Amino acid sequence: MTDIAAVIVAAGRGARFGGAVPKQYQRLAGRPVLRWSLEAYSRHPRVRSVQVVIDPADTALFATAAQGLALRPPVAGGSTRQESVRRALEALASDPPHLVLIHDGARPLVAATTIDAVIDALARHQAALPALAVSDTLKRSDDGTRVAGTIPRAGLWRAQTPQGFDFATILAAHRRFAGEEMTDDAALAERAGHAVALVAGHEDNVKITTPDDLARAERVLAAIPDIRTGTGFDVHRFSAGDHVVLCGVRIAHDRGLEGHSDADVGLHALTDALLGAIGAGDIGEHFPPSDARWRGADSAAFLAHALDLVRARGARVLNVDVTLICERPKVAPHRAAMRDRLAAILSIEPDRCSVKATTTEGLGFAGRREGIAAQAVATIACMSPIPS
Numbered sequence: 361m362t363d364i365a366a367v368i369v370a371a372g373r374g375a376r377f378g379g380a381v382p383k384q385y386q387r388l389a390g391r392p393v394l395r396w397s398l399e400a401y402s403r404h405p406r407v408r409s410v411q412v413v414i415d416p417a418d419t420a421l422f423a424t425a426a427q428g429l430a431l432r433p434p435v436a437g438g439s440t441r442q443e444s445v446r447r448a449l450e451a452l453a454s455d456p457p458h459l460v461l462i463h464d465g466a467r468p469l470v471a472a473t474t475i476d477a478v479i480d481a482l483a484r485h486q487a488a489l490p491a492l493a494v495s496d497t498l499k500r501s502d503d504g505t506r507v508a509g510t511i512p513r514a515g516l517w518r519a520q521t522p523q524g525f526d527f528a529t530i531l532a533a534h535r536r537f538a539g540e541e542m543t544d545d546a547a548l549a550e551r552a553g554h555a556v557a558l559v560a561g562h563e564d565n566v567k568i569t570t571p572d573d574l575a576r577a578e579r580v581l582a583a584i585p586d587i588r589t590g591t592g593f594d595v596h597r598f599s600a601g602d603h604v605v606l607c608g609v610r611i612a613h614d615r616g617l618e619g620h621s622d623a624d625v626g627l628h629a630l631t632d633a634l635l636g637a638i639g640a641g642d643i644g645e646h647f648p649p650s651d652a653r654w655r656g657a658d659s660a661a662f663l664a665h666a667l668d669l670v671r672a673r674g675a676r677v678l679n680v681d682v683t684l685i686c687e688r689p690k691v692a693p694h695r696a697a698m699r700d701r702l703a704a705i706l707s708i709e710p711d712r713c714s715v716k717a718t719t720t721e722g723l724g725f726a727g728r729r730e731g732i733a734a735q736a737v738a739t740i741a742c743m744s745p746i747p748s
C-alpha cells in the first residue's frame with residue numbers, strides 16, 4: 361500500500377482576517393477551524409501520518425485544537441509559507457512517505473472524496489491538485505474603485521488544496537528553490553519541470569481568509585444534518601409495595617419495584633438512551649447507586665441531567681420512544697399521561713414522545729411477573745458537532 365503523509369500548514373498570522381486569534385484557531389461550528397482540517401486527514405484511511413506546521417506562539421491554541429488526535433509533533437514554521445512547508449517536509453524526510461498531501465490549515469471543509477481524487481491522480485502523475493474553473497468574469501483594478509481592464513477567463517482555474525506530490529520530487533523542488541518565494545507548492549513542481557494534474561475541486565473547500573468566509577463555512581456545516589441515536593435498557597424486580605412509578609407516572613399496584621431511586625425503569629432506560637446519543641457513559645456512572653443522595657430520588661432528575669448534557673453539547677432532542685415490558689400493571693390507561701410527562705421533562709412536544717407497552721406472552725421474568733423491563737431510543741440533532 362502506498363505510504364501517504366499529510367502536511368498541514370497552520371503557521372500563518374492571517375493579517376486579512378483581523379482579530380486577536382489567528383483565523384485557523386477561530387471557532388467554526390464550535391471547534392477551531394484547524395481541528396476540522398486535522399480530522400479530515402487523521403481520520404482518512406489512506407493517510408498514515410499528519411505533520412502540522414505551526415507558529416510557536418500558537419502552541420497552546422494548537423494543543424487544544426489537536427486534542428486526542430494522533431499527529432506527529434508540530435514543526436515550527438518559517439518566515440514564509442514556502443519555508444514552513446519545507447521545514448515540514450524535512451521533518452518527514454527521515455522516514456519518507458511515497459506521497460505527500462500539502463493542505464492549508466484554513467481549509468476546514470475538505471471532503472474525503474477530494475483527498476481521494478488527488479491521491480488517485482498521483483498514481484499517474486508526480487503532482488496533482490484540486491481546482492475549479494473560473495466562471496466569473498475577471499476584472500483588473502489598480503485602486504479597487506475603477507475597472508482598469510477585463511481579463512479573459514478561458515483556461516483559468518482556481519487552485520485549492522490538498523496539493524499532492526511524489527514526496528522525493530517536491531522535497532527536491534523545495535530544497536532547490538528555497539528563498540524564491542512562489543505562491544503554492546504546485547508552482548515549485550511546475551518550475552522544476554513536472555507536469556501537475558488537475559482534479560475536480562469543490563466549492564465548499566473554501567479557504568478561510570475573511571470573516572465572510574467563516575460565515576460561509578458555518579452555513580455549509582449547518583446544511584449537513586448531524587443526527588444521532590442512543591438506546592437504553594433497564595430492568596427492576598418487583599418487591600413488596602403498593603405502587604410503581606413508570607415514565608414519571610405513579611400507578612397503584614399490589615407490588616412495588618425494587619431500586620435505589622424511585623425505580624422508574626422507563627425513565628432509567630430513556631436516560632441511558634440520551635447519554636448513549638452523546639457518548640456520555642451510562643446512568644450508573646452519573647448517579648452511582650452507592651451515593652446516598654439518590655435514595656428514593658425522583659428519576660425525572662436523572663433524565664433532566666442527561667438533557668442538560670445533551671444541550672451543553674449544542675444538541676436538541678428530536679424524539680424519544682420507550683417500550684415498557686410487563687404483564688401487570690396495565691400500561692394502556694396511563695400511556696397518555698406518561699407521554700405528557702416525558703414531554704414536560706424534556707421540554708418537547710408530546711408528539712415527539714412515545715410510550716408503548718408489551719407483554720412477553722407469559723415467558724421469562726416479565727412473563728412470570730417478577731419484574732418490569734424497559735427499552736428506549738432517543739434521537740438528537742446536533743446544531744454544532746460534539747467536541748471529541
Ligand code: MG
Nearest residue numbers: 594595625628
Ligand atoms: Mg434502573
